[in-house]
Every structure is written in C-alpha cells, then in structure tokens.
Amino acid sequence: MAADAVDEATLRDLIPGILAALVHRGADFATAEDAVQEALIRAVETWPNQRPDDPKGWLITTAWRRFVDLARSDTARHRREQRVSNEPPPGPTASADDTLQLYFLCAHPSLTPASAVALTLRAVGGLTTRQIAQAYLVPEATMAQRISRAKRTVSDVRLDRPGDLRTVLRVLYLVFNEGYSGDVDLAAEAIRLARQLAATTDDPEVAGLLALFLLHHARRPARTRADGSLVPLADQDRSLWRRDLITEGVAVLQAALARDRLGEYQAQAAIAALHADAPTADEIDWVQIVEWYDELVGFTDNPVVRLNRAVAVGEADGPQAGLAALAELDPMLPRYTASAAYLHERAGEVATAAELYVQAAAQAQTLAERNHLTLRAATLRHRLSGEGG
Amino acid sequence: MAKYLFLKHYRGAPAAVNDVPMDRWTPAEIEAHMQYMEDFAARLRDSGEFVDSQALASEGAWVRFDGEGKPPVTDGPFAETKDLIAGFMIIDVDSYERAVELAGELSAAPGAGGKPIHEWLEVRPFMGAPTTVTE
Numbered sequence: 001m002a003a004d005a006v007d008e009a010t011l012r013d014l015i016p017g018i019l020a021a022l023v024h025r026g027a028d029f030a031t032a033e034d035a036v037q038e039a040l041i042r043a044v045e046t047w048p049n050q051r052p053d054d055p056k057g058w059l060i061t062t063a064w065r066r067f068v069d070l071a072r073s074d075t076a077r078h079r080r081e082q083r084v085s086n087e088p089p090p091g092p093t094a095s096a097d098d099t100l101q102l103y104f105l106c107a108h109p110s111l112t113p114a115s116a117v118a119l120t121l122r123a124v125g126g127l128t129t130r131q132i133a134q135a136y137l138v139p140e141a142t143m144a145q146r147i148s149r150a151k152r153t154v155s156d157v158r159l160d161r162p163g164d165l166r167t168v169l170r171v172l173y174l175v176f177n178e179g180y181s182g183d184v185d186l187a188a189e190a191i192r193l194a195r196q197l198a199a200t201t202d203d204p205e206v207a208g209l210l211a212l213f214l215l216h217h218a219r220r221p222a223r224t225r226a227d228g229s230l231v232p233l234a235d236q237d238r239s240l241w242r243r244d245l246i247t248e249g250v251a252v253l254q255a256a257l258a259r260d261r262l263g264e265y266q267a268q269a270a271i272a273a274l275h276a277d278a279p280t281a282d283e284i285d286w287v288q289i290v291e292w293y294d295e296l297v298g299f300t301d302n303p304v305v306r307l308n309r310a311v312a313v314g315e316a317d318g319p320q321a322g323l324a325a326l327a328e329l330d331p332m333l334p335r336y337t338a339s340a341a342y343l344h345e346r347a348g349e350v351a352t353a354a355e356l357y358v359q360a361a362a363q364a365q366t367l368a369e370r371n372h373l374t375l376r377a378a379t380l381r382h383r384l385s386g387e388g389g
Numbered sequence: 390m391a392k393y394l395f396l397k398h399y400r401g402a403p404a405a406v407n408d409v410p411m412d413r414w415t416p417a418e419i420e421a422h423m424q425y426m427e428d429f430a431a432r433l434r435d436s437g438e439f440v441d442s443q444a445l446a447s448e449g450a451w452v453r454f455d456g457e458g459k460p461p462v463t464d465g466p467f468a469e470t471k472d473l474i475a476g477f478m479i480i481d482v483d484s485y486e487r488a489v490e491l492a493g494e495l496s497a498a499p500g501a502g503g504k505p506i507h508e509w510l511e512v513r514p515f516m517g518a519p520t521t522v523t524e
Contacts, residue, residue: 378411
C-alpha cells in the first residue's frame with residue numbers, strides 16, 4: 001500500500017479483529033466499540049505521514065489506550081479502573097471465533113432489523129455514524145441514537161455462546177438489498193462483510209449469500225441508464241455485466257452446492273447464476289429456473305418468491321401457464337399487478353396489458369419502478385393507436 | 390433565507406392547462422418530462438437552494454387514537470374525492486418572489502405534445518424560527 005494513502009477498506013477489514021481483541025481482554029463491548037472508532041479516526045489522520053510496521057498491533061494498542069481513558073473518565077465504572085492498565089495485558093489474541101461472535105452480537109435477535117443493520121455497519125464494518133446516516137438518508141443524530149440504543153440492548157449479551165447464523169445472513173442481505181445512494185456503497189460493503197464472514201465459518205449458506213451478492217452486483221452497470229431509470233433484466237446489455245464477479249460468484253456457489261446442504265441463499269444464487277450463464281436473454285434456461293424456485297418455495301414460503309416463480313413459469317411454459325400460477329396468489333401482493341401486466345403483454349393482449357401497467361404504476365413502491373411501468377403503459381398505448389390509425 | 394414547500398397533487402388541485410394523464414403521453418414525452426424534473430432539481434442543488442424532494446405513494450389511510458389500551462383506528466383507503474398529495478419539494482430561497490419564480494419553472498415541465506403542463510403547485514412558506522434581533 002502507498003505510504004501516502006490509507007486504503008479505507010483494508011483498514012476496515014481489521015476492525016472486527018481489533019474490537020474482538022479488546023472484548024477478549026475484558027473491555028465491555030459498548031466502550032470498546034467507541035474506542036475502536038476513535039483509533040480508526042487516528043489512523044486515518046496519522047498513517048499518511050507515518051504508517052506503522054504492524055497496523056493491527058498499532059490499532060489494538062491505540063484502541064486499548066483510548067478504552068482505558070474512556071473507562072477511567074466514567075466514574076460509574078470505578079471498579080474497572082482498578083483492573084485496566086495503560087498497556088494491553090498479555091493474553092491470547094482474538095481468533096476468528098471472536099470475530100464471528102461480533103457478527104452474532106450485532107445481529108442479535110433482540111435488535112430490530114434497522115438497529116442490527118446500523119450496529120453491524122459500525123461495529124463490524126467500521127463505518128462512521130455519519131456515513132451510515134448518509135447511506136440511509138436519516139439525520140446523523142438519529143443514527144447516533146439508534147446505534148447507542150442498540151449497543152445498550154446487547155450490552156448484557158454474553159459473547160461465549162454461539163449465535164444464530166441466520167440472523168447474521170439476514171442483516172447482510174438487508175444491507176445489500178437496500179440500494180440507497182450515498183458516499184458509501186452499501187452493496188460493496190455487504191460483499192466485503194460476507195467475504196469476511198465466509199472466511200470465519202464454513203457454512204455453505206454463507207457462501208450461497210456471498211455468491212448471490214456477487215452475481216447480482218455483476219449486473220449493476222447494466223441495471224440503470226445514465227438518467228437513473230431502470231432497465232429490466234431481459235433488456236439489459238449483457239456485455240456490461242462484470243464477468244469477473246460472475247466467474248467468482250459461480251465458483252463460490254458451485255463449491256457450496258457440492259457440499260449438499262442446500263438452503264435458501266444457495267437456491268437464490270443458483271437462479272442468479274442461470275441468468276448470468278445465458279449469453280442472451282432468449283437463451284435463459286427457464287425450466288431449470290422454475291425448478292430452483294420450487295426448491296426455494298420449500299425453504300421459505302415467502303409470497304414474493306411465489307410471485308417470481310409465476311413469472312418464471314410464464315417464461316418456461318408460456319404466458320397462460322404463468323397467469324394460471326399467478327391466479328393462485330393474493331392480488332394484494334406487491335408487484336402482482338405489474339407481473340400480470342407483463343404476462344398479458346407476453347400473451348399479446350396489448351390493451352389489457354396497458355390497462356394493468358397503469359394500475360401497477362399507481363401501486364408502485366419506488367419512483368423508478370413507477371416511471372418504468374408508466375413508460376410500458378405509454379409504449380403499449382402508442383403501439384395500439386398506431387395499429388388503429 | 391426562507392424555506393418553502395412545493396406540494397404537487399394527484400387530486401384536489403385546480404385542473405392543469407395541459408391535463409392529460411401520463412400513460413396517454415408518448416414514451417418520448419414521458420422521458421422528456423423526467424429529464425426536465427431531474428434537471429430542475431440539479432439546478433437547485435447547484436444554486437444552493439435545494440433542501441429535499443420526495444414522491445409519495447397514492448395509497449394511505451387516516452389514523453387516530455381510540456383510547457387507552459385500544460389499537461388506533463384506521464380509515465382507508467382514501468375516498469376518490471380526497472385531496473391527495475403526490476409529492477413535495479422543499480427549497481431554501483431569499484424571497485417569496487424567488488419561490489414563486491421556481492414554482493413557475495417546475496409547473497412548466499413538459500407533458501403531452503411536449504407542451505408545458507401548466508400544473509398548479511401549492512406553495513407554502515415554512516413557519517420560521519424567532520429572530521435574535523427583535524426591534
């Protein structure tokens with residue numbers, strides 16, 4: 001690394017280990033987390049001038065000293081003051097297991113999803129409160145409060161027993177999927193954290209989640225036009241897809257599938273991989289995609305999965321089959337009407353499709369989606385009036 | 390500086406001059422409209438007058454307290470006759486005149502036939518904070 005620049009991502013890769021080391025040495029999680037944040041800020045300020053030979057050791061020492069100061073200044077923690085000294089006591093360094101425990105703690109079931117996301121991004125991801133606030137479009141004071149309440153909520157959780165990996169995966173999925181804009185690339189951050197998690201555990205679902213992220217992230221350059229409007233999967237310029245991420249995602253997925261412990265994230269990644277495999281939109285293996293959706297329905301009886309399955313059935317067996325599958329679902333589901341419009345369009349029922357696209361636009365939950373659906377309605381109407389005149 | 394809220398209505402505003410629903414426009418007209426809106430917000434960001442802009446979904450409900458220990462009462466979806474806000478923009482400008490000038494520009498966004506919509510926008514001043522110097 002260049003001496004004149006601090007690679008922020010590399011620096012942040014060290015965070016869970018530093019925090020785990022402090023907790024391992026007896027620091028309480030909440031104070032240790034503050035101390036690590038401050039050490040991180042010191043690093044960004046001072047390393048461009050003088051980079052330590054042992055960055056991790058430097059961070060542990062700096063964070064520990066800061067922890068001591070914080071603990072001392074807190075009179076309510078008088079007794080701890082007796083125990084801590086200026087230098088880190090000798091002891092085992094934090095292991096990969098300690099890092100894993102931090103992931104569990106930050107995704108603890110007692111936290112709301114929004115709190116778990118914020119705490120994970122700060123304590124494991126090493127992002128500042130301001131960065132997280134900007135990413136989620138809330139005032140910094142609001143995010144600071146959310147994080148400090150979350151820290152209080154988990155302050156009594158013991159770190160010595162295994163947590164639930166499902167909750168950790170769900171938190172990372174939320175970080176990846178909420179594509180808000182801002183200085184921080186949340187999708188890239190979720191991938192970084194998933195990689196780190198995959199390095200500390202051998203659960204095939206962690207690999208499945210990482211593969212899912214990589215395969216979807218690969219499409220990002222093709223997903224929106226320069227003006228921010230959405231490009232549907234079928235219309236995306238596949239030459240813009242990032243082959244490096246696809247290759248990696250497929251490899252990670254294949255290794256996970258080979259272990260024969262299938263789960264929902266592997267199934268989702270398999271669907272994404274089948275899309276990535278097809279050289280053109282016309283060559284997608286929809287029959288296999290439907291099979292994977294059937295697997296997925298077995299893992300998670302999520303109605304949105306059933307909706308996507310109905311659209312896939314429409315591609316595999318024709319739009320009428322898709323509409324029949326759709327008819328079994330609740331019409332109040334988000335994107336139900338949009339899916340119906342698409343299937344009717346595929347069936348050549350242009351007038352019906354146009355009418356449904358108008359309704360779907362009124363129900364859309366994002367502006368980009370509403371614009372896209374309105375545009376579809378207008379395009380079909382235009383085609384109809386052209387045929388009529 | 391003073392803040393103003395521009396309110397755009399799905400329903401309840403006086404009819405626009407060029408009042409054609411968007412799904413009856415040509416695709417090119419829709420794209421031109423979106424571009425105009427985006428350029429408008431970008432210009433305000435550049436001039437340091439932009440605060441926020443959000444679109445609202447067309448569905449929602451009335452909600453009120455219904456007494457201790459009871460869940461709140463909801464009444465929805467909204468009746469067809471209800472005045473319905475579609476979205477808002479908040480600006481921070483030097484004068485009321487500037488706010489009106491900008492609302493006029495926003496209302497000139499192109500619609501059907503590529504012609505301005507002449508949509509009515511509601512312009513509402515924010516209540517300010519008390520000033521330090523009072524006399």
